[in-house]
Amino acid sequence: MADNVYEKYGLNDAVPRHVAVIMDGNGRWAKKRGMNRSMGHRAGMERIRGLITLSDRLKIEVLTLYAFSTENWKRTAAEVGLLFDLIVEYFIREIDELCENNVRIRVLGDIAPLPQKSRDALNAAIERTKANTGLILNLAINYGARAELTRAVNALLSENVQSAEFDDIASRLYTGGLPEVDLLIRTGGEKRLSNFLLLQAAYAELLFTDDLFPDFDEDRYAFCIKEFQQRNRRYGGV
Ligand code: FPP
Numbered sequence: 296m297a298d299n300v301y302e303k304y305g306l307n308d309a310v311p312r313h314v315a316v317i318m319d320g321n322g323r324w325a326k327k328r329g330m331n332r333s334m335g336h337r338a339g340m341e342r343i344r345g346l347i348t349l350s351d352r353l354k355i356e357v358l359t360l361y362a363f364s365t366e367n368w369k370r371t372a373a374e375v376g377l378l379f380d381l382i383v384e385y386f387i388r389e390i391d392e393l394c395e396n397n398v399r400i401r402v403l404g405d406i407a408p409l410p411q412k413s414r415d416a417l418n419a420a421i422e423r424t425k426a427n428t429g430l431i432l433n434l435a436i437n438y439g440a441r442a443e444l445t446r447a448v449n450a451l452l453s454e455n456v457q458s459a460e461f462d463d464i465a466s467r468l469y470t471g472g473l474p475e476v477d478l479l480i481r482t483g484g485e486k487r488l489s490n491f492l493l494l495q496a497a498y499a500e501l502l503f504t505d506d507l508f509p510d511f512d513e514d515r516y517a518f519c520i521k522e523f524q525q526r527n528r529r530y531g532g533v
Pocket residue numbers: 318319320321322323324336337339340343361362363367378381382385434483508
């Protein structure tokens with residue numbers, strides 16, 4: 296079937312190679328409806344499918360989603376537990392379809408402190424999709440850019456490196472080998488990066504939207520890609 300998704304959204308084929316999303320606003324979405332925060336996270340989880348589908352159809356190479364930051368441990372144990380449970384549930388439900396769609400799962404972050412069943416679900420998904428050649432889906436889980444940089448520097452030190460180029464550091468980040476972020480979207484109205492992909496997004500176009508993440512559907516995502524295509528990227532040149 297011919298895919299006229301570009302036409303539908305008025306896009307050209309100069310799509311970002313790598314899109315990163317800070318999925319913010321789940322709690323406020325739930326509160327507005329008199330629901331508890333966990334229902335907001337669940338509603339957020341339901342939006343991930345649309346982001347993957349549209350990224351795939353537009354031939355975006357990498358989609359990185361911020362699912363849990365190194366700072367999110369400050370939330371209640373119940374909320375942290377719920378978020379990890381949702382990850383397990385997500386993969387149980389979606390892994391077959393992700394595989395059929397040739398999606399490759401990767402994780403950015405240190406998952407060692409996660410509950411065993413969440414680690415098992417993540418490792419199984421990584422293993423099962425490792426030969427896939429379509430969209431790369433990075434889930435940033437227990438991720439923080441400062442911890443990531445520290446880990447990369449320690450890796451270099453353990454190799455007894457006397458001096459390093461930036462590429463030596465970049466290749467030791469969780470995103471080693473992947474293209475830099477072209478478009479970074481934050482939903483939920485806040486205008487900050489919150490320790491997300493600080494080095495990889497050095498030249499990214501930043502887009503902040505007031506949509507709460509559970510409202511961020513395919514159409515809203517496409518609108519962001521369109522906005523990206525209207526930006527003039529100069530990378531420090533004129
Ligand atoms: C921020 O909203 C969102 C998170 C901390 C978690 C994002 C997680 C999901 C969308 C579901 C995860 C599922 C998978 C499979 C990766 P917030 O709670 O900070 O919202 P608020 O600012 O309105 O309180």
